[in-house]
Amino acid sequence: MRKGKIIVIEGPDKAGKMTQSRLLVGSLKKSGRIGVVMDFPDYTTPIGMEISAFLEGKRDYSNELKHLLMSANRWERKREIESLVDTGTIVIINRYYQSNLVYGVSNGLNISWLLNLDKGLPKEDIAIVLSVSPSTTSQRSEKLDLFERNKKLLSEVIKNYTKLAEKFDWKVINGDKSREQVHQDILCLLSKEKII
Secondary structure: OOOOEEEEEEOOOOOOHHHHHHHHHHHHHHOOOOEEEEEOOOOOOHHHHHHHHHHOOOOOOOHHHHHHHHHHHHHOOHHHHHHHHHOOOEEEEEOOHHHHHHHHHHOOOOHHHHHHHOOOOOOOOEEEEEEOOHHHHHHHOOOOOHHHHOHHHHHHHHHHHHHHHHHHOOEEEEOOOOHHHHHHHHHHHHHHOOOO
16 A cells, blocks of 8 residues: 655645645545545644634743644644554645744744754655735635734745745745635646655
8 A cells, every 4th residue: 555645735824725725635535545634733632722722812822832832733643644644645734834933933933943843743745835915815814813913923924934935845836826726736736746
């Protein structure tokens, strides 16, 4: 049996990550492959509930603690990710450690410290960043969390996604296009990179 893959869909808030993750699972199913979506933060776990609390403004933590919790949330699902990949499943992750790097650096944290938090987690086969303009983000927004309400942070995040995508060879796709066009661009990229 062939091993599964890990495909990470990244981007700033409201870039269409969840939509594209689910469209990708549908396309994989049509082609006879098994795919699952895993969202981070995962608010269903004990640590995820704590993340939800600070994003809703019910807790006040330092930036370091916020990013430690985000990382710990991924560690809660490590074995499950490994097991899915071992059984041939394609795991599509809506936000992974890349988000922690981008948001952490945007919050003034040290990139080496942030990288160390996730050292040992299953490595992705490809990370795709959906690049969107701030105007697209605000048009798609309804209920905003703590990070989404901070316009200065959002502009830093958009800038740092571009910078870090170059540094770490994450693939960038224009997320301002229609959902169907973005989906086709993702499928073309995955095919070209021999991921699917």
